[in-house]
Amino acid sequence: MSPATEYLRVTGLHAFYGESHILHGMDFRVNRGECVTLLGRNGAGRTTTLKAILGLTGKRTGSIMLNGREVVAWPPHRIAHLGVGYCPEERGIYASLSAEENLMLPPQVSSEGLALGEIYAMFPNLRDRRKSQGSRLSGGEQQMLALARILRTGARLLLLDEISEGLAPVIVQKLGEVIRQLKDKGFTIVLVEQNFRFAAPLADRMYIVEHGAVVAEIERSELEQKRELLQEFLGV
Amino acid sequence: MSEVFGVPVQALLGQLMLGLVNGSFYAMLSLGLAVIFGMLNIINFAHGAFYMMGAFIAWMGLEYLGIGYWWSLFLAPVGVGLLGIAIERSMLQWLYKLDHLYGLLLTFGLALVLEGLFRDLYGVSGQPYTIPDELTGAFNLGFMFLPKYRAWIIVSSLTVCFFTWFMIEKTRLGAYLRAATENPRLTQAFGINVPLMVMLTYGFGVALAGFAGVLAAPALQVSPLMGSHLIIVVFAVVVIGGMGSILGSILTGLGLGVIEGLTKVFYPEASATVVFFIMVLVLLLRPAGLFGREK
Numbered sequence: 154m155s156p157a158t159e160y161l162r163v164t165g166l167h168a169f170y171g172e173s174h175i176l177h178g179m180d181f182r183v184n185r186g187e188c189v190t191l192l193g194r195n196g197a198g199r200t201t202t203l204k205a206i207l208g209l210t211g212k213r214t215g216s217i218m219l220n221g222r223e224v225v226a227w228p229p230h231r232i233a234h235l236g237v238g239y240c241p242e243e244r245g246i247y248a249s250l251s252a253e254e255n256l257m258l259p260p261q262v263s264s265e266g267l268a269l270g271e272i273y274a275m276f277p278n279l280r281d282r283r284k285s286q287g288s289r290l291s292g293g294e295q296q297m298l299a300l301a302r303i304l305r306t307g308a309r310l311l312l313l314d315e316i317s318e319g320l321a322p323v324i325v326q327k328l329g330e331v332i333r334q335l336k337d338k339g340f341t342i343v344l345v346e347q348n349f350r351f352a353a354p355l356a357d358r359m360y361i362v363e364h365g366a367v368v369a370e371i372e373r374s375e376l377e378q379k380r381e382l383l384q385e386f387l388g389v
Numbered sequence: 390m391s392e393v394f395g396v397p398v399q400a401l402l403g404q405l406m407l408g409l410v411n412g413s414f415y416a417m418l419s420l421g422l423a424v425i426f427g428m429l430n431i432i433n434f435a436h437g438a439f440y441m442m443g444a445f446i447a448w449m450g451l452e453y454l455g456i457g458y459w460w461s462l463f464l465a466p467v468g469v470g471l472l473g474i475a476i477e478r479s480m481l482q483w484l485y486k487l488d489h490l491y492g493l494l495l496t497f498g499l500a501l502v503l504e505g506l507f508r509d510l511y512g513v514s515g516q517p518y519t520i521p522d523e524l525t526g527a528f529n530l531g532f533m534f535l536p537k538y539r540a541w542i543i544v545s546s547l548t549v550c551f552f553t554w555f556m557i558e559k560t561r562l563g564a565y566l567r568a569a570t571e572n573p574r575l576t577q578a579f580g581i582n583v584p585l586m587v588m589l590t591y592g593f594g595v596a597l598a599g600f601a602g603v604l605a606a607p608a609l610q611v612s613p614l615m616g617s618h619l620i621i622v623v624f625a626v627v628v629i630g631g632m633g634s635i636l637g638s639i640l641t642g643l644g645l646g647v648i649e650g651l652t653k654v655f656y657p658e659a660s661a662t663v664v665f666f667i668m669v670l671v672l673l674l675r676p677a678g679l680f681g682r683e684k
Contacts, residue, residue: 207578233580245575249567257561258568259579306580 158184159218160310160341161206166215166225168205168365175201177365178215183310188332188342190352192387193362199345200242202362203312207239208232219310234262238303242314242345246295248288252279255287256302263307267338272301275331293324300331310341317351325351349387361386396654402533404650410539410608412646413546414601418623419630419638420550421597424557426632427570428590430485431492435476436623437616438503439469439595443602445507448518448611458521462603469599470592477591482584500617507613515610524607542604549600550639557635566590625668631681641679 161183168176176198183189191199204210206217208229217225220235233239238259247255256272256279273280276297282290290298296316303311313332317325325348332355335342346352352359353376361369363386371379391398418436425433446465450456456464476499484491520538527534557563569576569583577583602616609615623642630641645664653660671679 209574209578228584229574229577230580230582233578239575239578241575245572247568247571249571250564254564258564258576260581262580303579 160185160187160220161343162216162218163202163206164216164218166202166205166213166217168201168210169212170201171211175210175365176205179205179362179366181360181367181370183341183343185309185341186336186339187357188336188344188355190344190346190356190359191362192346192349192352192359192383194387195347197362198365199362200314201365203239203314203343203345206232206312207237233259233306233308236262236307236309238306238308238311240299240303240311240313240316242318244295244299246287246290246298248286250287251283252285252287252290252294252298253283255298256283256305259302259306261306263309265309266307267304269305272304275304275334276301293320296320296324296328300328304335309339310343311335312343312345314345315347316344317346317348329355349383394655399533401651401654404654405647406533406535406539406543406650407653408647408650409643410542410646411649412643413543414605414619414642415623415626415646416550416639416642417546417597417601417604418619419626419642420553420635421594422623422627423630423632423635423638424553424597425591425594426627427635428566428587429477429481429492430489431481431496432489433591433594434493434497434620435499435503436496436595436598437618437620438500439473439598439616440602440605440619441507441613441616442472442503443469443599444518444606444609444611444615445511445602445613446599447603447606448516451518452516458603458607461606462600465603466596466599469602470596473595474588474592477588481591482587485587500620504613504617511613513612513614515612515615518606518611520607538607542608545604546601549597553597554635554639622664625664627678629664629668629671629678631678634678634680637678637680 159182163179163181166176166179167174179198179202181189191202193199201210205213206219208227213225215225216223219232219237222235224232224235247258250258278294279297279301282294300313300316316328320328329351332342332344336355344352344356357373359371360367361371361382368386369379369382371382393401418440422433422436425431443465446468447458447461450461450464480495481492484495524538524541527536528540557566565576565581566586569581569586573583605615626642626645627638629645630637645667648667649660649663652663659666
């Protein structure tokens with residue numbers, strides 16, 4: 154792939170939390186408009202990978218090319234302005250802010266964000282609950298809000314961490330539809346998932362992560378042939 | 390109508406007003422402490438020293454450069470704020486990840502250094518600062534005389550407190566600030582320059598103390614010890630109101646000033662300690678403070 158179509162390329166990425174060495178040379182790439190999944194067991198280093206891209210871990214070495222720029226040494230607040238939106242595993246809804254304040258919080262990073270009307274059309278619940286304190290929303294509503302607030306900013310690369318975790322099947326299904334809509338709108342998406350059945354139909358490519366490194370890359374077309382691999386690493 | 394519980398109404402109103410004046414200072418100082426604690430996780434023991442410096446900058450401005458009260462009201466807080474920013478950048482920023490104790494020790498040390506410096510230069514006797522012409526005299530309210538300068542202290546400090554509250558609770562910048570207080574890492578990942586906000590918050594918090602210092606200059610003597618006298622009560626106010634609560638620190642500051650004033654009327658012996666009695670009670674019944682949230 155030529156660099157022009159590449160949104161994100163991570164090469165030989167090592168990351169640390171204090172003394173603990175979490176990532177041991179991660180390598181993967183994400184092209185524009187693609188949906189890529191990082192699969193793996195708990196503690197394999199998938200969440201840390203997203204955090205390392207955003208500059209939220211301790212020391213990092215290796216290379217993170219974002220939109221053609223090397224950002225491995227950048228502070229977190231500058232990285233977001235390259236068009237990166239982040240939806241953390243714990244959702245990160247601010248309890249001291251109302252739902253609407255949460256939604257409006259992340260600064261605009263480009264003019265390509267969805268309009269407020271579009272977002273409320275996608276998540277009608279959020280319109281009804283916009284005056285509620287962030288802490289009063291249900292788990293599903295918090296997840297919708299965490300996703301919605303990065304769609305407004307004009308971020309084109311979405312880093313989504315375990316968005317289906319702990320939610321009712323009907324909400325998971327709704328999230329799947331939303332991801333599909335976002336792909337149609339040309340968003341580039343990195344999904345960190347445990348839920349293979351949620352991720353498989355959405356992903357163009359999958360990376361299997363183990364002990365802080367990528368151990369396998371599976372194209373959508375290879376899914377059938379590589380069943381055994383998935384079985385081995387994920388038990389699916 | 391001329392006596393309430395055997396106390397002349399005039400005396401009661403007089404003390405009530407004095408209580409409001411003191412409460413205004415408590416409110417402004419504890420507000421700054423609350424904002425700083427929320428954002429920086431630092432118990433700013435140097436707050437009293439910054440208050441003292443605000444008064445001294447006003448006094449020095451007048452004495453050496455002929456800068457009048459109104460200019461000082463603007464310039465002294467700016468000067469104190471810039472000094473605060475320099476201290477945050479050079480020292481405090483290295484302490485955020487450590488225990489509260491380190492920030493407390495550093496700022497306590499800074500307070501001693503600053504106070505010692507002014508003590509060495511000007512002694513402890515205190516310098517007079519005259520009330521500006523526009524604010525001398527008193528309003529005759531019919532039932533009492535209200536010195537104009539005291540009215541000015543109350544009005545201007547309430548205005549500043551309201552402005553601060555409004556900025557934090559009702560504006561976009563305030564939403565950034567609240568978000569950064571709650572979850573700084575995520576807020577930074579959204580593209581908000583949190584280290585810059587932290588620096589400005591400290592500058593703003595100590596500038597509030599500097600402003601209070603200028604307001605205090607004509608009402609009290611400008612003395613190197615004025616800060617350390619006040620700061621102990623202000624910390625009690627912060628404990629009672631709850632660390633980190635904006636509205637809580639304003640209301641508690643004013644309320645305790647009034648309670649202190651009324652105690653002077655009804656039971657003068659307890660007026661110096663009443664705040665601490667209340668603090669003990671609050672700590673027993675609501676350890677997080679009247680407006681604080683349990684963590």
